[in-house]
Amino acid sequence: MISRRDLRGSALTSLDARGLRDALPRAQFDIEAALDVVRPLCEQVRHDGADALRELGERFDKVRPTHLRVPAEVLAAAEAQLDPAIKDALVEAIRRVRIVHAAQAREDVTTQVSDGGSVTERWIPVERVGLYVPGGLAVYPSSVVMNVVPAQVAGVDSVAVASPPQAQNTGEFAGYPHPTILAACSLLGVDEVYAVGGAQAVAMFAYGAREKDGTSVCEPVDLVTGPGNIYVAAAKRLLKGLIGIDAEAGPTEIGILADDTADAEHVAADLISQAEHDNLAASVLVTDSTRLADDVEAALERRARATKHSERVLTALGGPQSAIVLVDDVTAGLRVVDAYGAEHLEIHTANSREDALRVRNAGAIFVGTYSPVSLGDYAAGSNHVLPTGGCACHSSGLSVQSFLKGVHIVDYSRDALAEVADVVVTLANAEDLPAHGEAVTARFERRDEAEAGTENAPA
Structure with a gap:
């Protein structure tokens, strides 16, 4: 089901940094090819505005949005009709994420360089942001929380959310994003929400959108953040400069560094949890224990076939982006996971905390048995919008800092x-x-x- 790569002995020591990165599994994610697809879509939005957004919604999401901007009464109804257990869970997730992000707030600092000469670094929030929330194979109210909370803590004045209209929605929610997405927006006090998905949502944020009579539907933004599919990533690349972006998000990844103290059932469950996202999701185990590798493989075989989205999971685990990588010891394993630069990295070793502190490249690090990635996805308080595709070697996850601009004030x-x-x-x-x-x-x-x-x- 899942392939193995043996990097023990000279197989690892003979590789330089570039060679090691090339030797590791990675999803094939050709943004350049996707640019050819999204360029005409973005041009269509630039020229035809709201009409283009309706036409593209019908073409790609199989539903013509009832209203591009979701009416206030629809947002309120979504919150009112939300399952109380889901509402309580979202409220608690918001509380925890707000606690962590509030600690990231920046203060102005004045440095006296000389007598009569000072430089003040001011942190000024971006004026207007567009936050993208995907809506393909799954529903992501958690992504609403992860985008909106740091923007609010940063002090952004104008926050807009876009998410694809759902063809399966009926009744008062027909032609709108999933009601749980709308409810999450309402809980957070976001009243500017658009039933627009994919590359066209990024184009709407970049160019703004108007009706034929000149009436504004959506004003342009300064910054676009949030995960999405390859076409969202391609639109971000195409329009970067006109707008700021957080990152070009690729398929989700989990890396796990484990030794023979790890529980194979826990490791297998966590690998499957990321494979559940989509066919290109990457699940990588790095271990110095052949016994653990065997046990994890057996657990994957059993658990993957029993889970709800087994077809998707089996495809992801069997793809070239997923593998069990064998190394000589934990130190060698640390070199491998640093070269991989996983979006999510779990450490299951005898000295998990100490080994986690030795890692340089990861979007977020999860320490030990009781810190699975799924905790971070929802309620650890950390942010789950993280760098993918090895970009953790130079980029950070979404934070309050993402929505702030540092400006120097020179006074001599x-x-x-x-x-x-x-x-x-x-x-x-x-x-x-x-x-x-x-x-x-x-x-x-x-x-x-x-x-x-x-x-x-x-x-």
Whole structure:
């Protein structure tokens, strides 16, 4: 069902960093090819606005949105009709995520560089953001929470959410995103929600959308965040620059580093939990124990066939993106998981906490038996919008910081500028940009001339 890769002995030591990354399993995710698909869709939205969004909703989501912007009464009805147990769970998840993200709030810091010279770093929230919530094979109210809470904590003034209209919705929710998505928005106080999915949602956020008579349906945003399929990722790449983006999210991943102290049933259950997302989901176990590898393989065979979405799970586990990787020891395993840079990384070793602190590259790290990835998906308080495709080597997950801009405020007095003027002039001349230096010396010319004139005046 799941393949094995043996990186013991010289198979690992002979590989440099690039070679090791190439040797590890990874989903095939060709955003460049998807660009050819999304480019005309985005152009259609840019030119035809709301009409294009309705037509594309009908084409791709098999339903023509009743209203592109979900009416307030529909949002309220979704919250009112939400199963009380789901509502309580969402409220608790929101509470925990808000606690963690509130601790990420940034304060302005002023640094006194010299007498009379200071630099203040201000943290200013992005003015308007568009948050994307997928709605394909599963329903993701948790993604509403993970996008909205850090934006709210950051102080973003204008928050809009887009999620695909659902063809199976009936009654008052026909042509709208899933009612649980709408209820989550209502619980969070978000009243600007759009029944728009896929690449066209990113285009709507980037360009805005109007009716033929000029009436605004959606105003453009400054930043788009949230996970999505390959076409959402391609639209983000295409429109980056016009809008800011969080990341180009690829298929979800779980990496697990485990030794012979790990419980094979727990490991197998966690590998399956990520494989449940879609056919391209990656499940990778790195271990120095052949016994554990055998036991996990047997548990996967049994559990994967018994779970609800077994066909999807079996496809993902059997794909080239999933594997059991054998290594000599935990230290070698740490090198492998750092090269892999998993979106989610679990550590099941005799010294889980210590080994977790040795990891450099992961979107989020889950320590020991009682910290499964699914906890982080919903209620750990951490964010589940995380870097994929090995991007954890340079990128972070979504946070309050994602919605803030750091701006330096430079405030120097005349004396403080005079003290450093020679440095500026020297470096400007070294770069053959003399006017840069002259912009400094010009500030002293009149006063120096006036002082010289006073000194030369007759007594």
